[in-house]
Amino acid sequence: MLSAFSGGDVRAAEGPLIDAGLGDALMQKAAHGLFTVVLGMLRDGGRGVYGATAVVLAGSGNNGADALYAGERLLRRGVAVLAVLTSERVHAASLGAFLRAGGTSVRLDGADPGALALHAAGADVVIDGILGTGGSGGLRGHASAFVEAFNDLAGPRGTRSALVVACDLPSGIGVDTGRVDGPLLDADVTVAFGAAKPGLLLGAGALAAGEVDVVDIGLDLAAFTPAVRTLLDADVAALLRAPTPHDHKYSRGVLGIAAGSARYPGAAALAVGAALATGLGMVRYLGPGEVASLVHQRNPEAVASTGSVDEARSQAWLVGPGAVDDHDQRRRAADAIASGLPVVVDAGALPEVPERVGPQVILTPHAGELSGLLAARGVDADRSAIEAEPALFALRAAETTGATVLLKGFTTVVAAPSGTLFAQTDASPWLSTAGSGDTLSGILGALAATLAEDDGAAARVGVADEDLWAAVAAAGAAIHGRAGRRAALRGPIVVSDLPTDIGAVMAHLYEERRLAAVM
Numbered sequence: 335m336l337s338a339f340s341g342g343d344v345r346a347a348e349g350p351l352i353d354a355g356l357g358d359a360l361m362q363k364a365a366h367g368l369f370t371v372v373l374g375m376l377r378d379g380g381r382g383v384y385g386a387t388a389v390v391l392a393g394s395g396n397n398g399a400d401a402l403y404a405g406e407r408l409l410r411r412g413v414a415v416l417a418v419l420t421s422e423r424v425h426a427a428s429l430g431a432f433l434r435a436g437g438t439s440v441r442l443d444g445a446d447p448g449a450l451a452l453h454a455a456g457a458d459v460v461i462d463g464i465l466g467t468g469g470s471g472g473l474r475g476h477a478s479a480f481v482e483a484f485n486d487l488a489g490p491r492g493t494r495s496a497l498v499v500a501c502d503l504p505s506g507i508g509v510d511t512g513r514v515d516g517p518l519l520d521a522d523v524t525v526a527f528g529a530a531k532p533g534l535l536l537g538a539g540a541l542a543a544g545e546v547d548v549v550d551i552g553l554d555l556a557a558f559t560p561a562v563r564t565l566l567d568a569d570v571a572a573l574l575r576a577p578t579p580h581d582h583k584y585s586r587g588v589l590g591i592a593a594g595s596a597r598y599p600g601a602a603a604l605a606v607g608a609a610l611a612t613g614l615g616m617v618r619y620l621g622p623g624e625v626a627s628l629v630h631q632r633n634p635e636a637v638a639s640t641g642s643v644d645e646a647r648s649q650a651w652l653v654g655p656g657a658v659d660d661h662d663q664r665r666r667a668a669d670a671i672a673s674g675l676p677v678v679v680d681a682g683a684l685p686e687v688p689e690r691v692g693p694q695v696i697l698t699p700h701a702g703e704l705s706g707l708l709a710a711r712g713v714d715a716d717r718s719a720i721e722a723e724p725a726l727f728a729l730r731a732a733e734t735t736g737a738t739v740l741l742k743g744f745t746t747v748v749a750a751p752s753g754t755l756f757a758q759t760d761a762s763p764w765l766s767t768a769g770s771g772d773t774l775s776g777i778l779g780a781l782a783a784t785l786a787e788d789d790g791a792a793a794r795v796g797v798a799d800e801d802l803w804a805a806v807a808a809a810g811a812a813i814h815g816r817a818g819r820r821a822a823l824r825g826p827i828v829v830s831d832l833p834t835d836i837g838a839v840m841a842h843l844y845e846e847r848r849l850a851a852v853m
């Protein structure tokens with residue numbers, strides 16, 4: 335599990351070490367970690383180290399100092415390093431060490447930002463040490479002009495020749511929110527010191543951070559609660575419940591699905607297909623006869639009826655995908671939510687959520703739907719406000735409703751009513767296509783059904799019992815994202831093909847789990 339701690343908690347953990355006179359040692363560890371990552375990137379990228387060129391962007395604080403000390407180490411390995419000082423103030427000792435090692439520096443306020451940006455765009459590596467955890471608000475003034483010029487000249491990440499390494503975080507992102515106001519240097523890699531910060535896992539900050547590499551600088555964070563967590567493959571694998579020789583179809587998990595309508599029949603087929611590919615004992619489909627026929631064309635193993643929730647004994651429910659303008663589907667959604675069983679509530683069923691439910695109710699809105707859900711409860715937040723700070727509003731919705739809230743977006747945020755947050759960045763942008771959400775809900779439903787009566791699941795993934803459903807939702811997002819990335823290797827994603835990839839991802843996870851058990 336990747337755990338992110340708030341900027342305030344990281345500073346609090348540093349406090350005793352700084353009081354003990356170890357502040358400089360911490361900084362040297364951070365700088366060394368940054369240097370090691372840059373060295374690896376130069377080598378792996380085939381650029382070599384000796385004779386390579388680097389630009390260090392150094393702001394006024396300790397973040398700039400980390401970057402300058404990393405620059406000093408690069409100079410000693412034969413890298414030509416230019417330090418661009420982005421503020422009037424600079425950490426004097428680190429600049430002194432950098433200059434003594436043969437580096438040159440230039441002040442951004444006395445120079446032409448376009449010319450410096452051109453130089454940086456042609457360098458092998460740019461180290462972004464403008465702002466760290468002490469930053470507030472986006473980049474301003476000269477630094478902002480420089481970054482805009484660099485982005486214009488170098489082009490977007492992935493196409494530009496310079497590698498960008500963010501020191502602790504991409505300068506200017508909200509440390510705890512991932513909020514981005516103004517221009518930003520998208521990093522190829524972010525080297526985080528001591529722990530990841532929440533902004534590296536959330537919203538636009540997660541997109542800007544690129545790959546996150548956490549360097550141990552000896553901080554003890556055991557007394558602090560992670561602000562955001564990300565499940566890694568090993569965590570998702572640990573959560574899964576594998577069938578045993580004693581299992582039968584009812585004990586493996588039965589998922590009731592009330593999805594699809596005359597208007598959107600396909601959503602039902604996609605949700606059922608995804609649930610079956612994730613693995614469970616049985617899918618009971620409830621909905622109109624013509625939708626059931628479509629479901630059966632693809633998946634004859636689904637057991638279909640036009641009956642009620644009470645008649646279809648299940649361990650968990652999935653309600654809402656494609657269920658629009660259909661009175662019977664609305665009633666089934668309300669009954670499933672009231673059943674007390676784990677229930678995934680998507681799309682058309684979201685308006686059926688009563689004022690207060692429990693965390694076993696997993697809501698899966700996108701930003702627009704969350705805006706409607708909050709508005710119905712007196713909280714005013716439009717779509718763009720939610721997209722700017724997804725964690726804030728997902729938490730708000732979870733606290734207000736008592737449900738587990740999975741907010742879809744380019745990073746998926748899951749909030750438990752306890753305040754626990756997960757963020758998953760596994761998805762491929764190719765997944766943003768019609769029907770994608772229906773497959774996610776199918777995966778979530780299958781996980782909910784297989785884990786509904788599994789008392790050991792929360793402990794296996796290392797969360798409190800009350801946060802189990804948030805972990806399940808995060809695991810579903812991870813599986814969906816992984817499947818999407820695998821599918822995208824073949825070209826643009828056709829959602830109806832996704833079950834093949836879901837099955838392959840599950841096989842990989844079960845193998846990981848088997849290997850972990852024998853080790």
Ligand SMILES: NC(=O)C1=CN([C@@H]2O[C@H](COP(=O)(O)OP(=O)(O)OC[C@H]3O[C@@H](n4cnc5c(N)ncnc54)[C@H](O)[C@@H]3O)[C@@H](O)[C@H]2O)[C@@H](O)CC1
Pocket residue numbers: 345348352357360361362364393394395396397398400464465466467468469470471472473474501502503527551
């Ligand atoms: N505290 C410690 O012991 C350690 C801190 N480390 C580094 O120190 C960083 C935090 O250092 P600081 O607290 O000095 O903070 P920063 O390096 O983020 O600098 C903050 C300073 O920048 C200015 N500033 C804030 N917002 C600005 C804006 N939007 N535009 C322009 N200037 C702005 C302010 O004057 C503020 O004092 C971490 O991110 C990490 O890189 C590491 O060296 C490890 C040890």
Ligand SMILES: [K+]
Pocket residue numbers: 397462463464465466500501502503504505
């Ligand atoms: K930075």
